[in-house]
Amino acid sequence: MNPLRALFLSLSRMPPAVMLLVIVGLAVVVTMMVTGKMNEGQEQLTKERQAMEAKQNEKSKVVYTVKDIPEGATITADALEEKDCEASKVSPDALQASSSAVGRVAKYGIPAGQIVSQHDMAPIGISTTFDAKIKEGQRAITFAVDNQSGVAGFVAPGSHVDIIGVVGNGRETKANPILSDVEVIAVGTVYQKSSSAGATPASSVTVALAPEDANKLIKGVTAGKLYLTLRSEKDHTPVAVVDVTNMFEKPPVPRSEVAALPPPSALPPPPFGGVPSAHAEPAPPPPPPLHEIELWSGSKKETLSVPKN
Helix, strand or coil, X not given: CCHHHHHHHHHHHCCHHHHHHHHHHHHHHHXXXXXXXHXXXXXXHHHXXXXXXXXXXXXXXXXXXXXXXXXXXECCHHHEEEEEEEHHHCXXXXXXXXHHCCCCEECCCECCCCECEHHHECCCCCCCCHHHHCCCCCXXXXXXXXXXXXXXXXXXXXXXXXXXXEECCHHHCEEEEEEEEEEEEEXXXXXXXXXXXXCCCCXXXXXXXXXXXXXXXXXXXXXXXEEEEECCCCCCCCCCCCCXXXXXXXXXXXXXXXXXXXXXXXXXXXXXXXXXXXXXXXXCCCCCCEEEEEEEECCEEEEEEEECC
């Protein structure tokens, strides 16, 4: 028999007063059980909330920079400081001890006040010297610029530029790109990116080029003045280039000795109505002159030609 049905049958046999007391008691028991369950859930929720708040307020030690560290520079202890920070604001790869960064090489420029992370440092064994900036098969070449031709110092290591060659003067001045989308690997003697956003004027720039393009640049340096045009970081569209030697006017063809001769109309006509060939046989000598003898027979005259000899 169903226990619940058995309970109702038992209650039906009890006096009304006793039955009422039993029902009230059961209601109280059920209410207490429900309230207990609700209290347990509330306590669990409160514990979880407290754990989350504790985690958010938990402090974690991180490494900050106290001064700018240029790209490629070796990180020293005086450039770092350890501070407590909210754990929720710390990235998983953030350094927690200065000793983990001292002696390592900065892969990028790290400004002062930034948390130092593993990705800010070059892997151990990777070179960041100037030679490492030159890709295999390329050549580094340096040429002079000034404040105008060097974009007022806003060209920096890592910039991409077009190189414009200028030849001639006055109305004969010509300007054309001789190299397109060239990477600058050094400005003056600085070959690492700087964290500062200002201009850095310099008297020279160094670029990395394929050997044949390096030859074009050398001709451009020798032939005239060079200007740089700075590209956007995302702009690598090539532009049409020319060889700097093609920008000069072609010299006139020198006059030959034949051109210095008088015109054909001033020359005597060739013998026999034509130009003698270089392989023609010599002409025979002219015949000797003849004597003319007159013979008369009555009134009739005849002329006879005989050789003089």
